[in-house]
Amino acid sequence: MLKSKTFVKKTRSGGVMKIVREHYLRDDIWCGSEFCVECKQESPVLQKDACIESNLCSSTHYLIPDTNLVLHQLDILEDPLIRNVIILQTVLQEVRHRSAPVYKRMKDIIHDAEKHFYVFTNEHHRETFIEREQAESANDRNDRAIRVAAKWYSEHLKRAPQAEELQIVLLTNDRGNKEKADESGLVVYKCEEYIKSLTANPELVDRLALTSDDQNEITSSKILFPEHLPLSRIQAGIKSSTLLQGIFRASRDNYLEATVFVHGEGDESTEVLIQGLQNLNRAVYQDVVAVELLPRNQWVAPSSVVLQDEGPKDEDKEEESENMLKCEVSEAMLKPTGKVVGIIKRNWRPFCGMLFKSQIKEATRHLFTPADRRIPRIRIETRQAAALEGQRIMVAIDGWPKHSRYPNGHFVRNLGSAGDKETETEVLLLEHDVPHQAFSQAVLSFLPKMPWAITEEDMKKREDLRHLCVCSVDPPGCTDIDDTLHCQDLDNGNLEVGVHIADVSHFIRPGNALDQEAASRGTTVYLCERRIDMVPELLSSNLCSLRSNVERFAFSCIWEINHNAEILSTRFTKSVINSKASLTYAEAQMRIDDAHMNDDITKSLRGLNKLAKILKKRRIEGGALTLSSPEVRFHIDSETHDPIDLQTKELKETNSMVEEFMLLANISVAQKIYDEFSECALLRKHPAPPPSNYDILNKAAKSKDIVIHTDSAKALADSLDEAKVDGFTYFNTLLRILATRCMMQAVYFCSGMDSDFHHYGLASPIYTHFTSPIRRYSDIIVHRLLAVAIGADTTYPDLMDKHKQSTLCNNLNYRHKMAQYAQRASVAFHTQLFFKSRGNLNEDGFILFVRKNAIIVLIPKFGLEGTVFFESKDKANPRLTFDEEGPTLTVENHAFHMFDKVKVTISLDASKIQHQKIRMALIEPVIPGVSVAPPEDGPEAKKAKLDR
Amino acid sequence: MAGLELLSDQGYRVDGRKPSELRKVQARMGVFAQADGSAYIEQGNTKALAVVYGPHEVRGSRSRTLHDRAVINCQYSMATFSTAERKRRPHGDRKSSEMSLHLKQTFEAAVLTQLYPRSQIDIYVKILQSDGGNYSACVNAATLAVIDAGIPMRDYVCACSAGFVEDTPLADLCHAEESGGGTSLALALLPRGGQIALLQMDARLHQDHLDTLIEAAMTACKGLSDVLDSVVRQHLQEVSVLTRDLGVCFSASPCISVRKPPALYLL
Numbered sequence A: 001m002l003k004s005k006t007f008v009k010k011t012r013s014g015g016v017m018k019i020v021r022e023h024y025l026r027d028d029i030w031c032g033s034e035f036c037v038e039c040k041q042e043s044p045v046l047q048k049d050a051c052i053e054s055n056l057c058s059s060t061h062y063l064i065p066d067t068n069l070v071l072h073q074l075d076i077l078e079d080p081l082i083r084n085v086i087i088l089q090t091v092l093q094e095v096r097h098r099s100a101p102v103y104k105r106m107k108d109i110i111h112d113a114e115k116h117f118y119v120f121t122n123e124h125h126r127e128t129f130i131e132r133e134q135a136e137s138a139n140d141r142n143d144r145a146i147r148v149a150a151k152w153y154s155e156h157l158k159r160a161p162q163a164e165e166l167q168i169v170l171l172t173n174d175r176g177n178k179e180k181a182d183e184s185g186l187v188v189y190k191c192e193e194y195i196k197s198l199t200a201n202p203e204l205v206d207r208l209a210l211t212s213d214d215q216n217e218i219t220s221s222k223i224l225f226p227e228h229l230p231l232s233r234i235q236a237g238i239k240s241s242t243l244l245q246g247i248f249r250a251s252r253d254n255y256l257e258a259t260v261f262v263h264g265e266g267d268e269s270t271e272v273l274i275q276g277l278q279n280l281n282r283a284v285y286q287d288v289v290a291v292e293l294l295p296r297n298q299w300v301a302p303s304s305v306v307l308q309d310e311g312p313k314d315e316d317k318e319e320e321s322e323n324m325l326k327c328e329v330s331e332a333m334l335k336p337t338g339k340v341v342g343i344i345k346r347n348w349r350p351f352c353g354m355l356f357k358s359q360i361k362e363a364t365r366h367l368f369t370p371a372d373r374r375i376p377r378i379r380i381e382t383r384q385a386a387a388l389e390g391q392r393i394m395v396a397i398d399g400w401p402k403h404s405r406y407p408n409g410h411f412v413r414n415l416g417s418a419g420d421k422e423t424e425t426e427v428l429l430l431e432h433d434v435p436h437q438a439f440s441q442a443v444l445s446f447l448p449k450m451p452w453a454i455t456e457e458d459m460k461k462r463e464d465l466r467h468l469c470v471c472s473v474d475p476p477g478c479t480d481i482d483d484t485l486h487c488q489d490l491d492n493g494n495l496e497v498g499v500h501i502a503d504v505s506h507f508i509r510p511g512n513a514l515d516q517e518a519a520s521r522g523t524t525v526y527l528c529e530r531r532i533d534m535v536p537e538l539l540s541s542n543l544c545s546l547r548s549n550v551e552r553f554a555f556s557c558i559w560e561i562n563h564n565a566e567i568l569s570t571r572f573t574k575s576v577i578n579s580k581a582s583l584t585y586a587e588a589q590m591r592i593d594d595a596h597m598n599d600d601i602t603k604s605l606r607g608l609n610k611l612a613k614i615l616k617k618r619r620i621e622g623g624a625l626t627l628s629s630p631e632v633r634f635h636i637d638s639e640t641h642d643p644i645d646l647q648t649k650e651l652k653e654t655n656s657m658v659e660e661f662m663l664l665a666n667i668s669v670a671q672k673i674y675d676e677f678s679e680c681a682l683l684r685k686h687p688a689p690p691p692s693n694y695d696i697l698n699k700a701a702k703s704k705d706i707v708i709h710t711d712s713a714k715a716l717a718d719s720l721d722e723a724k725v726d727g728f729t730y731f732n733t734l735l736r737i738l739a740t741r742c743m744m745q746a747v748y749f750c751s752g753m754d755s756d757f758h759h760y761g762l763a764s765p766i767y768t769h770f771t772s773p774i775r776r777y778s779d780i781i782v783h784r785l786l787a788v789a790i791g792a793d794t795t796y797p798d799l800m801d802k803h804k805q806s807t808l809c810n811n812l813n814y815r816h817k818m819a820q821y822a823q824r825a826s827v828a829f830h831t832q833l834f835f836k837s838r839g840n841l842n843e844d845g846f847i848l849f850v851r852k853n854a855i856i857v858l859i860p861k862f863g864l865e866g867t868v869f870f871e872s873k874d875k876a877n878p879r880l881t882f883d884e885e886g887p888t889l890t891v892e893n894h895a896f897h898m899f900d901k902v903k904v905t906i907s908l909d910a911s912k913i914q915h916q917k918i919r920m921a922l923i924e925p926v927i928p929g930v931s932v933a934p935p936e937d938g939p940e941a942k943k944a945k946l947d948r
Numbered sequence B: 001m002a003g004l005e006l007l008s009d010q011g012y013r014v015d016g017r018k019p020s021e022l023r024k025v026q027a028r029m030g031v032f033a034q035a036d037g038s039a040y041i042e043q044g045n046t047k048a049l050a051v052v053y054g055p056h057e058v059r060g061s062r063s064r065t066l067h068d069r070a071v072i073n074c075q076y077s078m079a080t081f082s083t084a085e086r087k088r089r090p091h092g093d094r095k096s097s098e099m100s101l102h103l104k105q106t107f108e109a110a111v112l113t114q115l116y117p118r119s120q121i122d123i124y125v126k127i128l129q130s131d132g133g134n135y136s137a138c139v140n141a142a143t144l145a146v147i148d149a150g151i152p153m154r155d156y157v158c159a160c161s162a163g164f165v166e167d168t169p170l171a172d173l174c175h176a177e178e179s180g181g182g183t184s185l186a187l188a189l190l191p192r193g194g195q196i197a198l199l200q201m202d203a204r205l206h207q208d209h210l211d212t213l214i215e216a217a218m219t220a221c222k223g224l225s226d227v228l229d230s231v232v233r234q235h236l237q238e239v240s241v242l243t244r245d246l247g248v249c250f251s252a253s254p255c256i257s258v259r260k261p262p263a264l265y266l267l
């Protein structure tokens, strides 16, 4: 029914367009309080006993934060203590507009029933809507709207029974807003005032972000940095090319040096060198900054000095270290040098690190040292410094005023003690931006209700494949089984082969919170002893996981194949399957090899294995590469969860059998979705590397008199196959490891945005990911596209929008990259743990790379790579000559070549708590003054540990 | 973050309506004296004018004459000032020809054309201001104008648009909602019998969603028909007061066809 309401026209002039929108005001928007009897609400959110112990307001009170408070003090609002908060629509909309991540976090809080956050749609309420007045800025209008809504609340709830004590508290840090609110008789506090009044919970104070008001009080008036230019002048400068815009990248080794990466037209990107504190001008790693080039006579060369900020010191010393940067260099070494004149966009995130306690005992201001060396130290205020010592903590930057040597920040949370396994894992997840918090209530609300069972309705829409002898083959301990296989003889003598993939897109519907969360996570991250799921466990390990002897939904790809492994027909269908066995690679291998076993599963496996061998042979003949990178696996103690053994992963025939059919399914699906949706198919490509990437491989091969052809993938594959050196069996593997390093990263892309689809490594003209929807979001999208293509599911606008798809691909590529880094970091950390428990080990290794002052050694036994340095601070350096052509490094009289065999001793260097690392030292060949005497294995190391 | 949030978590749309609520409708009949029938309608910010001539003899080529019923001729146009961007709109561009054709089909289904063989009815509609749902506003205005002209119809033809946002159907879309992505459909309904006179959709939508969307559009159409009905009755009352004053009596048919009172010409 039409409810005609007083309506007000809202005119927004943005740019040249005049937008006229209707704006309806309603009288059926309720207040959401349990006290109220006037409003006809069903389940009020705001509680009757909304009491937080506070000095300022002793009775029940509801909080109303303003926009800036939500944007800057979200850490406070997220605290479980803060409950019964009214979020105004004005605030929520402004937050949405200003910061997407804050908006998402805010929504998560609102969905959390425990928090009792109520969203009041004040902009459409008849009594709280206000119009912008003449000469009033949009911000002022919104502030007024917030005050009007707060006023309305206090008057509205005054009428409710038993609510005499109830107070509505407006929280704002804006002085003007506060004064006006005071005038109109509202209860209003500054955020800091209020939080400090919470006597029962003093720890909350630390989580306060410092506001600009406070900064004036803190620091001396001495101005250390030049003023930043306002945005308007920066824009004008960039337009007239007097300024350059780029991404600020601090140097890892030198805190006084950075480069700004300027994106030019096409491939023309330049790097501008920035040196010295004044020129760096408060820019932080990853910020988008504006730089001004210095005149040519002030250009400098990147210094090779390692400089670390050692904490607070005198000004003179600072100058001294700045002088150290300047040294005589040849003209050719000079780089374009500039200075930062303004910040276009800050890219601050919360940083992990450790507290650097102030020497003054009672001080509350301390310096925080981030784990990432590219981030400057941050000054924070905390009263729990003693408790935080030796702990890994998280700190957010609030601002960097021009008279402060360090940025100001606030404590966010404590992650645990340093060196602790859980803490370190948490740190590496945070530092690699891997979303790993528990799934929010909003996300969980979209899970199917348990107990879950397949209904008649479901069966009608799906093909019943429960009779097929389907089984899965996975690594041991796998609980998220997303692929199963079957193979059976057909009456016409051909074979029917099916790949059945978990039907995750059945459970994750487009656009809901569950889908958004999965899209944002992008991938499941596998660490050494932990898995960070992309979808909640109920789906990943139960409803979607194709476990044996339960009925599960699947998306099947079924081929008719003849005995020469030629595909005669392909079809796709949504199905219901019942897997007959969940096998490990080893179990499957055993069944195939055991001549006594002749059951259906084994026969099916043998058929698959036979076909896979033909498929693989054909693929390799077609030019697909088989590369190698040593993957390590830790044997983890079941009780202490410490790594007790380390070995490289072993590959069985069955690994490649499963892989072969997954590739086949992926290629078939890629073709199908591309045929159907040429503009918006999500595909995966692997670009051919530029020829220069192969330089190192060619040099390495030449040192052993072998020629590697790199003109095509096929040529490369062939020459890698032929590359063998007598008496050096590991040589081929080493070459393949090197070849892997020459490759480009494979990426997802949207078919409508690109013309080159080729997958270089697989030598396939088209490729996508279809077979692991439980752990990769790309596969979910591919499932949806395929489902639409065969008419099994519905489409939605974003799926068909190539720009949105492209944005999604960028996120997926980023998440995959970060997941890989996190995985590597996790392996590195566990390697450290392993060597910590082992003490020193002496191992054989091969030189993988030769550098100017070091060699990089690979230990095949552990798949471990380490660097042997020939320069050190406390010893006289040996004579080093580096020859770029070989490449060879001559130390004293011994020349090191690539692939030389060496013997090293491995130990853990724990001198720096925050950056522990594996250290390698040379044992053989013996070079006097360089190599070390081999320490005895095992027992002595243990003794050494005891002595310590 | 770009784009508008079309439906908030609290269930309000951009302009403050709930998903199934219509925009405010205001209408007047008999706005022009020279035409046989005319009407003006406002659906939110969308404003349309409809004028009806006829039934009269077929003009122009005789070949168009139908021996068993009347020919309906529709012409749709948009005023140059109807959108935020001033645009010259040449007559007979593809979009308006298509819209004219749709209107023709809609009214052929509703008007009792067999009562007027060998004659022609002209319906002219113009969008004065556009804010989404142009087709619906045109149909609704034309319905009122046809009634004003006293041409008998099977039933009111009511039209309304509906769209889909996150699994929730929205009725009567405004421009922001129409352009915010998502599929929308326009539906013209003869509400009493529940017959669909026209259904139009430009983008893809899965079959499963079609029913809910049509359902939403039909409910909206029925709501609109109540509004149109009250407009007609109101108009009738005003007119009959006038005619009574002039001493001319006529009986309003219980149906929806309203004979034009000759008295109006005198005023």
Ligand SMILES: [Zn+2]
Residues within 6 Å of the ligand: A030, A031, A032, A033, A036, A037, A038, A039, A156
């Ligand atoms: Zn109330």
